[in-house]
Amino acid sequence: MRTISQTAIALALIAGFTTATAHAQNSDFITAQATVLTPLAVVGDADLDFGNVFPGVPATVAVGDPTAGHFTVTGADNAGVDITFALPTDLVFLANLLPIASWTGVHNTTNAAAGGTAFTPSAAIEVSRLSTGATPGELYVFVGATVSPAATQPAGVYTAPVTMTVVYNGT
Amino acid sequence: MKTLAIVAAIALSLLPLIPLGAQGRGPPLRVRGRQSLAFNTLLPGLPELVPRTDVARSGQLEIRGRKNTQVMLQFLLPTEMTGPGGAILPLAFGSDDAGFASSRQRGSQVGFDPHAPFTAGLPQNGRGFVFIGGTAQPLPNQRAGSYSATVTLIVADPGT
Numbered sequence: 001m002r003t004i005s006q007t008a009i010a011l012a013l014i015a016g017f018t019t020a021t022a023h024a025q026n027s028d029f030i031t032a033q034a035t036v037l038t039p040l041a042v043v044g045d046a047d048l049d050f051g052n053v054f055p056g057v058p059a060t061v062a063v064g065d066p067t068a069g070h071f072t073v074t075g076a077d078n079a080g081v082d083i084t085f086a087l088p089t090d091l092v093f094l095a096n097l098l099p100i101a102s103w104t105g106v107h108n109t110t111n112a113a114a115g116g117t118a119f120t121p122s123a124a125i126e127v128s129r130l131s132t133g134a135t136p137g138e139l140y141v142f143v144g145a146t147v148s149p150a151a152t153q154p155a156g157v158y159t160a161p162v163t164m165t166v167v168y169n170g171t
Numbered sequence: 172m173k174t175l176a177i178v179a180a181i182a183l184s185l186l187p188l189i190p191l192g193a194q195g196r197g198p199p200l201r202v203r204g205r206q207s208l209a210f211n212t213l214l215p216g217l218p219e220l221v222p223r224t225d226v227a228r229s230g231q232l233e234i235r236g237r238k239n240t241q242v243m244l245q246f247l248l249p250t251e252m253t254g255p256g257g258a259i260l261p262l263a264f265g266s267d268d269a270g271f272a273s274s275r276q277r278g279s280q281v282g283f284d285p286h287a288p289f290t291a292g293l294p295q296n297g298r299g300f301v302f303i304g305g306t307a308q309p310l311p312n313q314r315a316g317s318y319s320a321t322v323t324l325i326v327a328d329p330g331t
Contacts (some may be wrong), residue, residue: 026326028204030207030231031322033318034210040216049327071219162277167311
């Protein structure tokens with residue numbers, strides 16, 4: 001009988017707990033949702049090329065020149081972006097330096113320097129916006145500069161990276 | 172001992188017939204999701220915060236239970252949303268990203284930490300509203316597309 005009574009009490013407790021749970025707890029859910037737009041892609045698709053330069057004679061490539069540096073940016077339609085540059089102060093050949101300065105730039109939603117927005121490439125943020133309309137989500141950036149070879153500049157091929165970074169700015 | 176066994180058996184037979192509502196009058200405790208937590212469109216690399224007080228975008232759930240009683244709230248929170256091809260988008264909830272109110276008016280919310288249980292009081296009409304905000308953190312190279320996750324709210328009578 002003792003066993004029977006203990007079993008009955010345990011069953012009663014279980015039944016009571018089960019009932020309590022069923023009546024006193026409830027749950028439901030909602031959904032967290034988002035749509036992510038196109039990530040930015042930046043391609044440096046033309047070098048800033050000064051060609052042959054003469055010792056002691058500065059050379060300039062303008063943003064509208066065929067040898068200007070050129071970047072293509074693609075991303076979300078009409079999205080605002082911040083553009084920054086990491087620029088060299090010298091081109092390098094072995095241990096020799098060729099100063100480069102007087103940077104110029106133009107950004108445009110069509111692939112032409114003419115009609116674009118002029119700016120000075122630097123580490124400071126340049127604000128722009130990707131295109132909208134028939135060819136949405138595009139931006140083109142043109143870069144020029146001046147090199148100043150010394151009169152005794154050693155002959156050689158001088159190079160340095162020009163890095164452009166583009167991020168969405170949420171506008 | 173025989174008497175005890177008989178009493179227990181009687182109790183056993185009666186318990187399922189006595190709803191806990193007998194401890195207080197009113198409908199059983201229920202919660203229903205009313206509105207998704209909507210981050211809408213996101214740009215890769217730009218975190219987006221939806222405040223719990225954002226009427227249009229915060230997640231909202233409605234509780235119904237017995238009037239003038241307390242309920243225990245506990246969220247089951249995701250750490251990421253899932254998108255195209257199984258891509259994941261990190262999701263974070265701050266210590267003040269949940270709110271409770273006795274009406275849908277955002278100004279009446281009492282904030283609480285959605286990571287911890289929270290005890291709230293249901294008012295005279297037995298209805299309460301729970302709001303949840305959060306921050307989506309898309310990576311700079313986040314794959315484009317639709318992402319989603321489930322936010323679950325468990326509501327319990329703290330007396331059980």
